Each structure stands twice: as structure tokens, then as C-alpha cells.
Amino acid sequence: MKLFINALLFLAVANLYAQNSIKGTVVDANTKQGLMDASVYFIDIEKGTSTNENGNFKIENLPSGNYKILVSILGYETKSVNLKIPNITNLEISLNPSAIEMEAIIVSTPFHKLQSDNVMKVEHETIKNLKANGAVNLSDGITNIAGVESITTGLSIGKPVIRGLSSNRVLVYAQGVRLENQQFGDEHGLGLSDSGIESVEVIKGPASLLYGSDALGGVLYLNPEKFAESNTSHADFNGNYFSNTQGFNTNVGYKSSDDHFKFLFRGSLAEHADYKTDDYRVTNTRFREQDFKAGMGYQNNNFKTEFRYNVNNSKLGIPEGIGEQSTLKTPLLPYQNITNHIFSSKSTVFLNNSRLDINLGYLYNDRKEFEEHHHDEDEDEHEEEHEEDHDDEILEAALHMKLKTANYDVKYNLPELGKFETIVGVQGMNQVNSNYGEEQLIPNATTNDIGVLATSHIHFEKVGIQFGARFDNRNIKVVSGLQKDFNSFNGAFGIKTDIFKKFTARVNLATGFRAPNLSELTSDGSHEGTNRYEVGNPDLKSEQNFQTDIALEFKNEHVEFFINGFYNKINNYIFLSPNGNTINEDPVYLYLQDDANLYGGEIGLHFHPHPLDWLHIESSFETVTGEKTDDTYLPLIPANSLTNLLRVEFEKTWLKKGYSFVKLTTTFSQNNISAFETSSSGYSLLSAGIVGSFNLFKNEATVTLSGTNLTNKAYINHLSRLKPDNIYNMGTNITFGLTYNL
Template sequence: MKMKFLGSLLLFILPVYIYAAVAAFTGKVTDVKTNEPIIGATITIPQLKISTTTNASGEFTFGTLPARGRYVVEVSYVGYQTSIKTVDLSNPASLTFTLTPSIIEAREVVVTGTVVASNSKNNSTSAAVVSKEDLQGSYTNLIDALAKQVPGVSQITTGPGISKPVIRGLGYNRVVTLSDGVKQQGQQWGDEHGIELDQYQADKVEVLRGAASLQYGSDAIGGVINLVEPLAPAPGKIRGEVLSNYSTNNGLTGSSLMLTGNENGFVWRGRGSYQNAYSFKTPAGYFPNSGFNNTNLSGMVGLNKSWGYSHLNFSYYKNNIGFFDPETVNDLYTTEHSRTLDYPRQDIRHYKVALNNNFVIGEGSLKVDLGYQKNQRRELEDSADPSLFFDLNTYSLDTKYSLPARNGWEPVIGLSGSIGHSVNKAEEKLIPEYNAYAAGIFGFVKKTYGANTVSAGVRYDYIQNKGKQLFEEGAERFPGFKNNFSSVSGALGYTHVFNEYVNFKANAGSAFRAPNPAELGSNGVHEGTFRYEVGNGNLKPERSYQADATLEFGNGILTGSVGVFENYIHNYIYASNTNNETIVVPTEDLGTYPVYRYGQVNANLYGAEASLTLHPVSFIHFQNTFAYTHAQNNTFDRPLSFIPAGTLRNTLRFEPKVKGLHEFYFYAGVDNYFKQNRIDATFETPTDSYTLLNAGIGTTIKLGAQRFKVYVSGANLTNKRYYDALSRLKPGRISQDNLNLGVYNPGRNITFGFYMPFNLK
């Protein structure tokens, strides 16, 4: 029935192909000072997922565009400030883009993950964009890279192998990770459940801070991480990239190869990636069985035509992660670090198929994203036979119709829905088998007048969770549940561009998140967290009321931003261990487990984020970022648990001209993490402040027209002993009568790597 519905939808929208008209769009890119053509500049139309480059005369051509419609065009080149214009294709006159030489290349960018793709200056959402080259360094995964570069983003870690994103103090099912236009569904409720994504696959990553529930629904109450895949090249071109890196701390080796092509509008892409690491090393020794390995295979085939695009994406991700064995508690550290994983460990497999479409209808467009995901999570206790085995299948539909813009008004309406079905395939049980249904509809409008842009939207959601009752040995294990949740959310946004150097943005609105099946129905030992978890079938939805404001500024010497946010959450859901409650489980190795029960409180989170970069001369950059989140459990008048510590990062980067080398740089940085004494002392321990020293060097070597980037980066160069506030391995975070971990975060790590983009045709 699901496939009949999807097929009927496609049959309804496919006829727009027949009536599509064709327009051509040409232009030229020049240097604003010399008027000389710029060769090799990249021109992108993100809404149509197409790009091209300028020829030897600085000229470019898009030959198969819709005959009508307004589209954002982004022009970029290394060493120049990005230029962004909105082009009306009903009058596709040849345009000249003049680029200004600048030591700041990416202050002005297009953000695509919001309801309306637009210049970041005119977008009220607090957003940060991280490029592919910025994702390369001493990072163990994608979330680790974002947490160390984007103010307000942090990570819940279980060693280097698992990182869960946290935005402004909110994580788990409150942050949406988006890839191929589809929300990643990998059972995000678990403490030790990371995201099943290839860290090498993104061409750039957009981080939307604050509620993005208007477009993405219930789970985006904290923000969105949007992975943007590389665009296909111009027709007749084939290009690719190869990259590899090695890290000394845990022997992490990673490699990825990608090819993408365009033959008269038939586009394709293929990628293969592999990572392998042994146990990570702390200043006190190696932490046993903390290695991991993962394999990712992905591809895309599709059409880019004058009627829009249709792309079929598919991927397979397999991840194996070792876990600490409580029976060896007296040996927290070892000198051994084999790449062979022992038990216990996780075996995770994620399959995804996504059909992404954007159909041009007159001057409007209809975007349709269809997705299917299968997430299989096996927890292997002492053999290949899983002790826990979650099998989750998710079908999703997201549509967005952008009506023709009139007099500066840009209206959008959207519809989304998903069906999730989870079964248990192992003898042990933690959560009941369940079905989850979600549907939502929203309306949004954006208006630009002069230097001002205002936006407003409203959304209605309906969510149903049905947990299956289960009896074991004559006793009820899961009572079963059926919960229906619905809510109306709204958002207001405002931006003002004072001049080319200063702009202001602000947002206010409400959002909601329905409790997930694990929070509603858990009842069992969670092997990866060493605790007994008990759900609550009477939980109510979380309701968030939040506001933020950001001032952005920049010229040739000084660039930066400063922002504040406030987020009041009614019925905030979290699991806690109160009164040192324990339970004896005779069939388990540890015997006695702490009991964590899900409950609700009223919470208030507020804080600030700031960045400041000084450019005293063209080759010196002094980069500084700051982030702080204050979180209070108002119900019990104590701090909220598991909140990141404040951070201050300072990096001095030099980019001198060196003969024979291109884009040469070296840097030294100091990361300062504040004390985190604001904890829920009933089951959490504080962490001391610490400072980490980092440094790196890199350059691009040109062999003819071929670029070859090599780099060396180092993290925690002083081999500092420290515990991060969000590490699940810090003292007291995991505790039983006979288990109290206190494992340091990774020590010194040096990463060697290269990145080589290339053209085959």
C-alpha cells in the first residue's frame, strides 16, 4: 500500500516534465579591481543542484534552466569574497559577477537547509556553514569536527568511536541530522547510539541552531545538521576526489574515493569510504577494546533538466564498535591496542534509499523527498549471537511547494509524514516493539523590503506511538501503550542589513517534541550504558518557547558575530537515577544495576555564542570563538544534567606566500574548557577546567592544473589528562556497585592527511 501511494504521487507530478520550457543563462566573472576575467570560478544554483565553472575568458553558461522563476546564484573563488545574486530567469540577460579580493572568503554564503534557500545575511536562522576542507584535521568523525569549530555545538562521546550532536545544550531526539533530504533515523534515543553517516561524504555541512521544527517537525526542537552532498559538474564533465588520513592516537586510518559526472543532464555519483581504528590512548594508557571500523558505500543517479531534477540516492553503512567489558574493571588501561575487536561490541548496519525531486511549475516549484531506511543495531555481549537486536524500518515523505514570488513575498506550504516499525530480534529486550506514525503540515511566508526581511510560519503536527504488549514467563514485561500527540507551533523571524559590513537577525517562536517509544516504554538492561532503564507511558510532549538574536559584522580587518538565546521547555524529558535506586538482575554479569527512570520537569536554557577574527594583515588571522549554555531544572531548583561546559577557543593562523606552494598555512591554537560544576548531583559528577594545545600545517601543491592538498594537524599536544563534561566515560557517569569508570579523554593525537580533487573529462 505504501508503494502504491508513492507511485500515485509520482504519476501525479511527472506530467510537469512535458510542459517544461528551457532558458539559457550566461555570464562572466571578473576581478572588481582589474576587470580581468577569473578562470575556474565556481557558479552554483543550489535550488536546482547544478554548478559550472568559468572558462579561459571568465565566462560560464547554464543551458538547460527553467524558463521562469527566481533562483539564488552563488559565485565563489579562492581568495575572493563570495558573490550572491537572485536571478529572474524570465529575463535571463547575461550577467557579470565582480568578485572582490578578500582574506575573508565565506562570510556570505547560501543556506539551503531552511524553508527558503537564501543568502545567510537575509536568513533569520542562526546558521553556520563548514566547508569540506574545514572538516579535515584531527577529527575522529563528522560530529567531532563540527563540535570543535561551530560555537554552540558540542558532543556526547563514548570514546572517539561514538559522538552524538548537541546544540545549545539539547541532544538525542531534539537534533535532526539530515542527509539526502531525509531525516536520519538511527534510534537516536540511546546514549551510545551515534549517527550512521560517512564523515567524508559532505561537500559542506550547514548547522542550524535553535528550533527548526517548522520545516522538519517534532525532532528539530534543538536544531538541524544538514549534510550537503557534492553537486554534479557541468554537462560533459567527470570529476572526483580522493582523500586519506592517519591519526597516531588510535591508529585511525581513513580513505574515501568519489566520482561524479554529468552527461547531458544525466548525473551520477559514487563513493566508497573506509575507517579503521584500534583502542584510543589516554595519558594513562590505552582504553581496552575501544576500537572501531566502518564501511560506507553510496551512490546517486538522476536527471538535471529544465523541469528541475530527480535524483535517486542509495547508501549502505556498516559500523563495528568495541565496548568496555565490566569484568576487567581492574584494568581500565592497557598497553595492548589490537585492531581486532573483542566482545562486547556493536554491529550497526544502516540502509537508505532516497528519491529527491524538485519540479518546476511555472514560476514556482514542488520539492518532493521520499525515503526508506532500515537501521539494524546489534549489541553483541559475548558472541556473534546478539543479546539485543533492534530492527527499525522507516518510510518518510516530505513535500514543499514554493509559490511564485510576488512583490517580495515568498510563500511556501509543506506536508510531511513518516511511518516507523521497530521489532526486537534477540532474546533480551529493552524497548517494546512499536509502530510510530507522524504527519505535519506547515505554511511559511518571507518578505523582503529594502534592507529588511521578515518571515512567519505556522505548523500543525500529529504523532501516534503504539507499543506492543509482551508477556514473558507468565509475567507482563511491556504493558503496551498507545499515545496520540498533536500540537500547533509558530515562528517569527527578522533580519536587517545595515550595510555590507553589519547585519542583525532575530527569531522567536514555539516548538514541540513528542516523547519517543524508548522514553515511553523501556524496561530492561541497556548493555551499552550499564544501567536498567524504565520508561513512562504517561509522558507528555515537550513544549519549547525560545528566542535568539545575533549581530554579525565584518570588514577587511575585523569579522565576527555575537548572539544570545533563551529557551524555556515545559515538560522536558530525561532519565535520572534518584535515591540511588538499584535492581538485581541475576542473569547479567554485573548483577546489580542502577535504575534510570524517565520523568519530566520544566527547564530553562539560555546562553551566548560569539566569534571574533582579527586580520591585522592579509596573511595573519586571529580566530576566537566562545560558547556558554546555562541550564536550570526549574521544577527541582537545581541544574539540568549533562550540559556542556563553556568554551573559549583561540587560534592564530598564518598564511604567508611561499614560492612554489599554494594556500600554505600553519596555525597554533588553545582550547579552553571551563569548569562544569552546574550538575545534577543526584547522579552526575562535576568536571574541572582544562586547556588543550593544538597546531597544524598544510599546503596545496599544484602539478599543472592538478591540486594536491597535504596537511599535518595535532590535538592535545601536551598530552593533557582531562575529563570532558559530556564524556560518558568520566567518573561517576557510569556506575554500579562494582563499576565506576573514570577514563580520561584521548591524549596527544597527530593526524597526517591529503585531499586531491581531480577532473577526468
């Protein structure tokens, strides 16, 4: 590994480069008139500007090499242009008018392309849009993305599910580094705030080639907000009120940049009371979250670097039934108190027609869970006093784990060779788990990962091909003496082609793997809220899968249509199964393995008829089925769902970027259940909202008003962990939001 890294670093030793600049004009393709306020952004360099009133722009201090620029403005098709600097210094970029939303660059895939140019099908959504739809938090918001659901414990705890796979089978990336926060646990959520996150990308399918173990089911990639453009400053305030929980979230941020240095910070606070159904409030679903993010960066003509830090503290109630009815926001026992620190650095050295990317991360997850204290009989008279005393300084955590993770990701982008783009890299991780509480869910252990990869993209006029291979090793050492090694070789191949004009097909074949986690290997005990005694299996093998994805897409100026299908075969799928015994009145569950198959997909239509470009009609359907080889069904598979949305865009002299929507989501009954689940009834939820921006005291203000479950439907989602207790999901909620740019 050292030899490999040294070889890559040696490539970074280069002569000084001349400072280059580029200037040009962005125009309407039909009228040839300059477009004002168009964004011109160098993707790899992360540097950009906006056009002036004549459509002109100029960007200075650019390194030599081949780069992509992204040109976008509302009402026009986004365009990606390949440039060779310094050969091109002045250019004209024509944009075609379009009623379709602006495309974004996909960051989670290695070659950073527009989705329309990408070989892999990746879902992309902005946090702004998710919040406008009434999302209470990040885990709630991602369920609005096709193929993505969430396993929830109330509102505050949610785990992403991608096409039926969850927990350690879905890898989460934040600030460019893999998130490690004991995500194996049933009641362990993301531990992230949507504050300071710009957008979400979802890779649906095995991404082990790019990310290694734990990306067997897919990747949830969270893009942090960008720094300010050069020589600009920006401040904003955002606040949201939620009627159902009488809760709020609010954040304030500031960022500033000059030609070389840039920085930003953002702080946020959220508090919610127990959520309300038509009949009752669900006791102890209340929570409080504090979050702070900061970043600073430096850039010259051939080098850029940035450092980001995020600390998130969450105090989350764990519901155990319907009890106290109140709107207090301080969690009762049992509850979690979690502090998550993320340190990350991202650096790029620009060489002559190539570049070296170095991403480093350090994560410190401090997880505490507080329970009812058990008293002797002669102490029973004081039990009520103890139950009401929830001060962390007095109570001792029954479960207290600290997880410290250091990871690195080094990639070298080779000079383009004809139609070939190639990336080679090495990734790794060192992780230490330590216990401090009276209970021990998993033992003290150390985990080490290393992976080596190579991937290439071949460009043809109407065809793009991407392929690659990777080798990984994971070593787990447990203090008790258990030591396990897991090795895996994986590959991927994809092709994108325009079958007909405006009709695109994508076919991707990929393998993935997941090494068993510490819980699956070593568990031996009960955990608060799970109502089961789990026994690990040290003889478990790695899960290995092979998935086929086919995506077809038709797009013109009036209609967009897509259909995505997948078939996922998983060998050695790990699952829990009861053995009929009980320990401490809890049923005993064992970790077992069997082969499994998942299949399904998504289909969707977006209609925006001309000349009614302000009218958008969208409809999508998603389905997934999971089975073991004995034809029994896998647990926690989301039900089929159909979403219909009507959106109307409008703009007045005093109102900008305005739109309103009505959405009806129908979730069908789920009868394909495992032997230890119960079926779920279907239901329909009605949502609506309106969004618009206007000038307030010479600055832009954006107001959102949205409502979810407007009919106050009493329903239970199949992926709710409160389902066994027949506890409903949230009733009607009205959200009011205000964003003010200072």
C-alpha cells in the same frame, strides 16, 4: 493528506517549456578584468559552470522562472544574484576583493540563501576544514563548530549536543532525509561516515516549523557531495593516518556528468585501535567502519531528479574499564555491529515561476549488540574460550533491533507575489521497530507522523522578515496494546535588518516540540553499559518549548564580530531520576517531567588586518546553563569554553591554498551539575596544523599535517560517558592526510 498531495501534484502538470540559456562575464569590481575559474551555480536548479580565461560563462537548458545564482571565487566576496529567465540572457557580475572565506548557500533553511542574507543564524562548516583540524571522525569534527558538542563513549560513539540539548531533541538530516537509527540510546552514535559529505550546517534552536518533532533543540544538516559539473569527470583518493590510535581512514570516489545524466560513487574504510592517554590505552575503544555511497541523477530543462544510496557498517567496541593493553583493532566483548542503509530520492518539477520539490527516503537500521555469555557453573571451565571467540556467525546478539523508516517531504514554492516568497508543504513518516534478540530494550511498535506547514519570506531593501506555522500529529502503537497520540501547533517569526552600515541584527522567536520516544514511554530493563535499570512512563506528555534568539554581527574588510544570545523555556522536560531501588544490582531510574530553562550564547571576533590579509586572528567564547524550575541543574550541559586561533595563509608558485594554524581551546570547570553528576575540572588543549596543495604528476595533491592535544594533557570532558570511571580522553594525536585528484 492525499488530497493535499494530489493538489500539489496537479500543479506540476504543465505545458512544455522552451529551452533557455544564459551567458555573462564575472569581473573584478575594481579593475573590471575578467575572473578565471569563478564558480557560477544555479542554487535551485543545481546546475553550474566555471568561467574561462576571460571570465565568460554560458549555461544552457534552463527552465523559465525566478532563480538565484551563486558566484564565488577565492579572494572575493561571494555574491547571490536573483534572475528572471528568460528575461535576462547576458549579464556582468562584479565581485569585490575580500580576505574573508567564501560564503556558502544555507540548504537547511527553506529559501536557500547566503548566510549574510538569511533571517536565521545558521553555522556552516566544510568537512575538509574539520578534517584539517585533526578530527578523527564526524562526531569528533562537529565539536569544532560554535555551540556544538558531543556526548561520547570513547572515539567511535558520539551524539551531537546543540546548546545543551541532545539525543532525540536534535534532529540529524543526511541526503536530504531525517536520520532514524535508534538515536535515543546513550551509546547510539550517528552511524555516518564523513566520507562523501561536503559540509555541515547547524540550526541552533527549535526548528519544528521546518522539521516537526525531534527538532526541538536544533538540526544537524549534512550536505552530500555535489555531482560533477556538466560534461566533466572527476576522481579522487583521500587517506589519513592517526598516530594515537595507529589507525587510518581512506576513501576513493569517482563522478561524471553530461548534459542530462550524472552519477557518483565513493567507498571508504576506517580502522582504529584503542586510543591512548598519557598513562594507558582505553580498552575496547577500538572500531572498524565501512561505508559506501552512490548517486545518480537526471536533468532536463524543466525537471531534475536524483537518487542516492548509503550503506554503513560499523563494528564498535564498548569500553567498560581499563584492561587489555594492545593495538589490535578487532573489538572485544561487548561491542556493537550496526548496519545502516539510507535510500533517498530528491526531485524538482520547475513550473512557470514556481516549483514542486519531492523528497522521499527509506532507512533501514539493523542494530546488534553482543555481550559476555552467561554460563552455568559446570560450564565455567569453558568461559575463557567463549570470551575469546568473537565471531558474529557463532555469537548470537543479546540485543538485536531493526528499525525501518519511510518518510516523505513535499513542498510547493509558490510564484513570488511582490516581495513575498511562500512555501507550503506536507511531511510525514512511517516507522516500524522490531526485536529479534534475547534482550528487549524497547518493544515492537509502529510510529506514524504527519505535519502540514506554510512559511513566507518578505524582502525589503534593508529588512528581511520570515514567519510560518505548522501542525503535527504523531501516533505510536505498541504491540502490547499501548497507543498514544501527540498533537502540536508551532510557529516561528524572524527579522533581519541592517541597523547601521555593515552592522546586522537578527531576532528569531520560535516554538518547538518533541513527542516522548519509545524508550521513555515503555522501557523496562537494563542495557549494556548504562549501569542502570530504566523504567518508562506511559503518561509522559510532549515537551514544548519557546526560544528567543538575538544575533548581532559587524563585518568590514578588516574585522568580523558577532554575539549570539538565546533563552529557551521548555515545558514538560523529560529526564531520568533514581528512585532508590535496585533490580539485578542496577539502580532503578524513572522517567519524570518538569519545566526547564536553558540560556547562554556565543561571542566571537575575527581580525584580518589590511594589508596583512594573510593573517587571521580568531577568538570565540560559548556558554550554556540549564536549570529545572526547582533551581537544580540539568545533566549533560557542556562546560563554558574559549577558543583562540591564529591562522596564516600563504601561496607560492609551487604551493596553492596553503595555510597553517595554531589553536588553543580552554574548557572551564563545570560545577553546575545535576544531583547525579560529578563536577569536572578545566583544561586547555593545544592544536596546530599546516595544509597546502601542489601539482603531482600533473594533478592536484593536498597534504595536511595536524596535531591535537600537543601537550598530552590528561583531562576528562564533562560529556564523556567514561567520566564516572575516571577514564581520560585521548592524548596527543598527530594526523597526516593526503588527497589526490586524479
